[in-house]
Amino acid sequence: MPTLTVDGVEVTVENGATILQACEEAGAEIPRFCYHERLSIAGNCRMCLVEMEKAPKLVASCAMPAGDGMVIHTNTQKVKEGREGAMEFLLINHPLDCPICDQGGECDLQDQSMAYGSGTSRYLEHKRAVKEKNMGPLIKTTMTRCIHCTRCVRFATEVAGVEDLGALNRGENTEIVTYLEQALNSEVSGNIIDLCPVGALTSKPYAFTARPWELRKTESIDVLDAVGANIRIDSKGQEVMRILPRLNEDVNEEWLSDRSRFSYDGLKAQRLDTPYVRKDGRLQAVGWAEALDVVGAKLAVTDAARIGAIAGDLVCSESMKALKDLMDALGVANIDCRQDGAKLSTATRSAYLFNTTIAGIEDADALLIVGSNPRLEAALINTRIRKRWKKGAFPIGVIGEQIDLNYGHEYLGAGAATLQEVAEGKHSFAEVLKKAERPMIIVGQGALTRNDGDAVLALARQVAETTGMVTGDWNGFNILHTAAARVAGLDLGLVPGEGGKSVPEMLDAAAAGDLDVVYLLGADEIDTAKLEKAFVIYQGSHGDAGAHAADVILPGAAYTEKDAIWVNTEGRAQLGLRAIFPPGEAREDWAILRALSDKVEKTLPYNTIDQLRAKMVEVAPHFADIDVVTAAPWGEFGTAGAVDAAPFTNPITDNYLSNAISRASGIMAECSAAFSGKVEEGTGTNG
Incomplete structure (x- = not known):
């Protein structure tokens, strides 16, 4: 050295x-x-x-x-x-735009010109002007300010894997352009805004809305996917103005996906801000006392076997614990946090974790992806995989849909039959995994939400065990979740109790008239048409599918409006802090459930969030270890059986409209119209 x-x-x-x-x-x-x-x-x-x-x-x-x-x-x-x-x-051609530039106050050029700028110019020539470029609905360009540092070009090419940006011409005619005059089609494109050291690339949705010194900055956790990216929420008054990434080398490095960065306008659209009760066929606004009385009375007179509870994808750990405790107190066994029907159990924690850890991807030397499109389901995990692939000697095989992942890979097959060949050592890629020192497998929800999901999970475990993925210091078996709430829900035991029904079974029972009350805690990704015969209680923040089917609505807080613990796909517990208060009469979800427990005379044993978290730690001790990944012991999981011949289908078809907050976002609607469907296309061999 x-x-x-x-x-x-x-x-x-x-x-x-x-x-x-x-x-x-x-x-x-x-x-x-x-x-x-x-x-x-x-x-x-x-x-x-x-x-x-x-x-x-x-x-x-x-x-x-x-x-x-x-x-x-x-x-x-x-x-x-x-x-x-x-x-x-x-500075020869840089315009005097500082008073109207969105980069003002956060500009590297401003800061360094204070130290090294002369204060006067010796040049009398006209400053050059550059035509603005179309980079889509997210990135605002003022290319006259560009100093040709090429950070954006290098990020797009090297990190995002989208070779749409580059420099044309030479000398003073050099311009940074999208070669075909089209929008920059990448799910992580917003990061070039952070990288730009001047005001050439700024946020189009944020343009001219606030100055950085006006904003209150709150450190929190993103919940729009299961990565758990560390973010900073910038708010002004009672409004979130923008969301930026925070540095965390083990999770998101310093990047953030576009969906997480730009969905913030959905936080104030279609909000539930007052309780509602259905009267004479229509939802009518009521006070909290009346709404809780109606719910309490209904729960009190309904047999526990005819009550079901479903926790959604954006629900915090504290509210799931409160829901679980309330249902246990009522004797309800029909409770589930797997609203997509994933065949995952709580018997073995390593069976539902990303055991390699996100940072651990960089230590792997072979990868098998099953039933997943990480580019849409977890964009920041996909950038990690690309980062490792760029270093070389990293064969990647894909079983499922043929997709463009922005790195070279071998397409192995469409469904569980191919996975079975790999598990039995009959496929050539099985030898690739066996020869690797640290192989890994990523199993997506597209492989686990099918009727044969349990058998697919057993095959994935067989692959891990027969190819040497699980050793003393390495666990290459990984489940990639799409829901921020899923791991915490499984940790806290939000699965059917003895004789209880899963989400698909609850929906079928409700449709048949065998379930009288269904409690939806932020659950919107279900077939609500099957709930028409049941009395539906919806507790959540947005007027999405669950609220439309409800007989009673209890308005809750969004993730930016409460202190809460979130557990990401690798099992890392992280603390999100409240940036603003909930609108109107909306309240924190655990507090609503605590108040409801009084109405049914099953008072929950905690009055503060600290007391509630103490109860969570009793169930799962890792909730006490914030920002720490605790290795889970390997065990038996999955059930061997026949597998379906149908191909795996990825769970996310529209990257920009995958949850209630994003669906309420006008920015995401623009992105969906501009980009949706374009990133799913691929040959399976691109690099």
């Missing part, structure tokens, strides 16, 4: 590190525009110039490898003049 001296400080860095990285290791601050630690090196902007002894001129520290014995100076007069010269060139 090379050892060099930076401003008199001796520092040793890894082989292959750059001078810029060595300078930062030594505590020196180096300005930069084009350099980004997660992207390839471009060396475009020249702001990172430093002086190296025995070198004839200043060197670009981002592009120069650190060498043993180098002596670097970062704050000499020569360095200062070099950086001021680079800044002068960058």
